[in-house]
Amino acid sequence: MEKAVLLNDKGLTPETILSAREAVVNMGKELIERKLVAGSWGNISVKLADGVYAVTPSGRGYANQKPEDIVIINAACETLDGVLTPSSESKLHTAIYNACPEAKAIIHTHSIYASALAAMRKPVPAIIEDIVQIIGGRVNCAEYALPGTQELADNAVKAMNGRKGLLLANHGAVCWGKSLDDALIVAEILEKAAQIAIICQSCGGAVELSNEDAEIMHNFYEEHYSKRQLGVEK
Ligand SMILES: [Zn+2]
Incomplete structure (x- = not known):
């Protein structure tokens, strides 16, 4: 009862919550199709309000997931x-x-090439323009910590450095976006x-x-190009 009241207090209707759940389920299938995750590995979340998030369940495959x-x-x-x-993440x-x-x-993937660099504990260098435009520049690899721990979460935040993505040592990649579709673009570009x-x-x-060049390109993308993609700027 208390929890339902809390969701209501945040302005979250059952319809809003259902549509967030459906979006997460659909994104799981997208990630499988694009080979960014396999089986039940990786995870997805969306922010519904401050302190309220819809997240994939632990250990369940994406293929048959329901809202x-x-x-x-x-x-x-x-x-x-x-x-x-x-x-668990x-x-x-x-x-x-x-x-x-x-x-x-947020989309956490175990995609092959990002995981290969993560296994070497190396960053993804800023060598191609689209990574700096979309993600902001070089993507760091966080210090190693066991999966599911607070230490892993803390190390990830430290490694972000203003970017929209990071690598988790010996594990995979984490990407965030201003929407699920935005996070997917980040995951694919990474x-x-x-x-x-x-x-x-x-x-x-x-x-x-x-x-310097990375900053110019990223600022242009954030200020103009991403808005054109969304149709809010001509
Ligand atoms: Zn993982």
């Missing part, structure tokens, strides 16, 4: 609504929302950049863009 499987949690990762156990998600008020959705970086490393290395 009611998505768990509504609070900032302490306690279940507000739902019957399944929330993702819920702390990682809430820590990023807490550190980044702009973040409205994976592509990681693949290009590995190709370049095997052929003598690439030249990294300067911080």
